Amino acid sequence: MATRWPTLTEDGDGLLILDQTRLPGDAAMLRLATIEDAAHAIRVMQVRGAPLIGATAAYGVAIGLAGDAGDARLSLVIETLAATRPTAVNLHWALARMQRVLQNSALATRRDMAWKEARAIATEDKAANAAIGMHGMPLLRAKWNGNDPINVMTHCNAGRLATVEHGTALAPVYAAHAAGLPVHVWVSETRPRNQGLLTAWELAEAGVPHTLIADNAAGLLLMQGRVDLVIVGADRIAANGDTANKVGTYLKALAARAHDVPFYVAAPLSTIDFACASGARIPIEERGAEELGAGAVPVANPAFDVTPAALISGIISERGIAAANELRQWQS
Numbered sequence: 446m447a448t449r450w451p452t453l454t455e456d457g458d459g460l461l462i463l464d465q466t467r468l469p470g471d472a473a474m475l476r477l478a479t480i481e482d483a484a485h486a487i488r489v490m491q492v493r494g495a496p497l498i499g500a501t502a503a504y505g506v507a508i509g510l511a512g513d514a515g516d517a518r519l520s521l522v523i524e525t526l527a528a529t530r531p532t533a534v535n536l537h538w539a540l541a542r543m544q545r546v547l548q549n550s551a552l553a554t555r556r557d558m559a560w561k562e563a564r565a566i567a568t569e570d571k572a573a574n575a576a577i578g579m580h581g582m583p584l585l586r587a588k589w590n591g592n593d594p595i596n597v598m599t600h601c602n603a604g605r606l607a608t609v610e611h612g613t614a615l616a617p618v619y620a621a622h623a624a625g626l627p628v629h630v631w632v633s634e635t636r637p638r639n640q641g642l643l644t645a646w647e648l649a650e651a652g653v654p655h656t657l658i659a660d661n662a663a664g665l666l667l668m669q670g671r672v673d674l675v676i677v678g679a680d681r682i683a684a685n686g687d688t689a690n691k692v693g694t695y696l697k698a699l700a701a702r703a704h705d706v707p708f709y710v711a712a713p714l715s716t717i718d719f720a721c722a723s724g725a726r727i728p729i730e731e732r733g734a735e736e737l738g739a740g741a742v743p744v745a746n747p748a749f750d751v752t753p754a755a756l757i758s759g760i761i762s763e764r765g766i767a768a769a770n771e772l773r774q775w776q777s
Contacts, residue, residue, distance in 0.1 A: 464491045532729060
């Protein structure tokens with residue numbers, strides 16, 4: 446999908462990113478020229494969303510090898526980026542892939558190889574997310590009564606701003622909108638970082654009807670029958686289908702189950718951590734108290750929660766839709 450504000454684009458020996466900490470009030474590109482720039486951008490959420498974090502980290506490796514592509518430098522760059530955020534598995538997947546490709550490459554070509562592999566990761570993300578849209582769109586079409594808009598509820602931001610292009614949870618929405626299906630999105634504000642405002646911003650840019658709601662209004666809308674299906678993204682999916690996503694997702698899944706509303710998770714295969722047996726083993730990032738703006742009040746600020754596989758109607762990936770407890774069929 447064409448946009449005047451790409452989430453990332455190469456810029457010579459650096460990378461231009463859309464600084465998401467300035468949205469929705471100010472859209473501006475920021476240049477990452479050093480490994481410190483890339484690590485900072487991931488840590489403070491100038492880029493966010495598991496797939497985009499992974500792609501940015503891959504480019505961060507290429508940037509970090511400027512002037513020194515030796516083994517010690519490669520290890521330092523990987524370690525620096527790996528320490529930025531613990532929950533999003535795409536970060537560690539991308540870094541492991543970069544290390545695997547580069548560790549046995551000739552020093553003279555290592556940096557060129559790094560740029561090539563980062564570019565491949567970004568290109569593959571675009572294709573995977575477009576496929577998620579195509580696989581998920583029939584779920585929306587099946588809910589259309591021929592007249593009224595299809596009402597989709599989401600949480601946090603799993604649109605194009607969380608990816609290189611297209612989005613994950615919003616990819617089926619964009620595909621349906623492009624196909625002429627009437628779609629309306631209920632957008633949770635998503636405390637504490639209000640990332641739902643990013644969803645509202647990008648939906649407005651794409652011309653998709655939407656309504657911003659307080660997080661705590663979601664249960665009421667589900668009870669009132671004003672939601673046809675829920676689609677959320679993921680930062681890590683365990684092998685058994687348990688899914689970590691922005692905190693508040695679990696409550697939506699519980700409310701959806703109580704009111705017989707389908708609840709789907711959309712994510713590329715790189716988000717599935719087959720080495721993680723269950724959600725109990727997913728590390729939950731605890732962010733700073735300042736994000737809640739609570740002054741000296743004691744604060745707990747977990748960034749994610751885990752939705753059990755039993756509450757998930759299906760996982761939408763680039764390979765199709767599978768029951769949450771049947772993901773092993775996608776393990777390569």
